[in-house]
Amino acid sequence: MNSTKSTTTEPVKNKSIDTFSFGDPEPCLDNRMTEYIGLYADMDGLYSPPVSLAGLIKLLRVNAQHGPILYFKRNMILKWFKPNALxxxxxxxxxxxxxxxxANSYLQxxxxxFGNVIxxxxxxxxxxxxxxxxGVYAQRLSNGNVLRFKKGEVIHLKEYDPNQGIYGIPQYYGGIQSALLNEDATLFRRKYYKNGAHMGFIFSMADPNLSTEDEDDLKAAIKDSRGVGNFRSLFINNRSGKADAEKAIKIIPVGDISTKDEFxxxxxxxxxxxxxxxxxxEALSGQTSGDSPGFGDLDKITRAYYNNEVVPMQQDMMExxxxxxxxxxxxxxxxVYSDLNPRSED
Structure with missing residues (x-):
């Protein structure tokens, strides 16, 4: 909703109560990179991918897990690769x-x-x-031109998509919203700490005997300090109250979000x-959810991951x-620990 301000006057000590709302309207589904835009040929006769490739690139840096896991999977494929003359x-x-x-990769x-592959x-x-x-592929160059290849000159390896057979769709596609939510939570937390427009705590006193000079010194000390992080603090001294050694000073937390949000x-x-x-x-990819006290038997985990995940990816590459x-x-x-190796142990 657009920023608005309304004033409601109530007979409370001849003061009015101001209320206001803030914030611009935002669509619930505003992440364009997750939209399946379909396939169509442009004026140059090139089919656009069904999802935004530029969006998937940005997604690599969306949080501390998504991109590094993809790099880890790349490293696992590369670890046992045998380079050759080609x-x-x-x-x-x-x-x-x-x-x-x-989910799409290309080789020229x-x-x-003599027609031999070199x-x-x-x-x-x-x-x-x-x-x-x-059978013909093309490359969009940075200057806007289109470089077309000969038929059969490009090898295209792609993940299967049941909706169409031209481009592949990443297997992680269904989890994009979780990756974005992870980023949103982090950005919200950072903005909360950086904006400095909210209170960290209320410093409340009820001491009618506190001198004006001491009160000014106390307020100056609170004002000059940074409080809790960048939180603002509020000082109140109720001179009409009775001095009580146990209740004269109160610290009332306001901005303690550690117990109030779902971060x-x-x-x-x-x-x-x-x-x-x-x-x-998680034990292999450098991530931890905190659900288990340790990483378990890394040898068994490595063997299982290799047999169930790495080998299928290598088989894709071998196309x-x-x-x-x-x-x-x-x-x-x-x-040695592979099920494909006759020397591996059970």
Whole structure:
């Protein structure tokens, strides 16, 4: 609602009571990055992704968990990768991360004059588009121009989306609102501490014998101090009261939000949501929900995570081999504790 101010006069000591409301109207669903905008071809014949890729990029920095977990998953894919003459570790690193955050990753197939594949070049998922010409991809350049590739020149690895078959949708898509709520809670907490327009406590006295000089010194000392963080404090001395050694001075907390808001609860719930939406093991990915006293058996956790999460991601990456000659297929090392290794223990 728009800022308004109303005044209601009541017969209380000949004073009026002012009330006002503040704040601008905000839509409940104002996060455009989470809107499924559908697929359509623009004037250049390029299909726009169903979700905002620029929004997904911003989401990497939305809080302390979402982005780092995606980098962790990229590292786990990269850990056992075997570089070869076509695909360097640096190129595969970019390719794998695009698949983690965008569910779309691209490689350009570079051939020599004899038609043999000699190199795979990374193409940023943010700028790549599928065209209205079957099998042809294009890249939007920073200067606004469009670079079109030849048919079959681009390898596109994508997550499956049942709504359409052109682009992939990240598996974490359903948890975006939890990630944004985590950010909102943090921003609210920071603004609460930084605005300095709210009271931290009321310093109340009921001492008619307090001299004016002592009262001024006491008010100056409170005013010059920073109080609790950046909280403002209020001083009151009721000279009509009776001096009582036990009740003459009272500290009344007002801005103690540590017991009055849901900050810690929201942070914990949203963290659990993000661990779930990424299927991340908190003991391995550097996150902790505080639900368990320790991290458990890291060897067993690592083995289970490798077999149930890393191997499927590696198998996704190996779809590249469908476009390469058998002698140049990409491969991954197999750790001793893997179920795929005959030497692993039960």
């Amino acid at each position: 695909l360097t570790r640096r190129t595969f690193k970019k390719f794998a991360f695009d698949y983690c955050w965008a 197939v570079i051939k020599n004059t 190199k795979l070049r990374h193409l940023p998922a943010l700028s790549m588009r599928y065209t209205s010409t079957p 810690e609860r929201i942070k914990k719930i949203t963290l659990n949501d993000m661990l779930s939406m990424h299927r991340a093991q 590249i081999n469908e476009y390469l000659p058998a002698a140049l297929h990409i491969e991954f090392s197999v750790p």
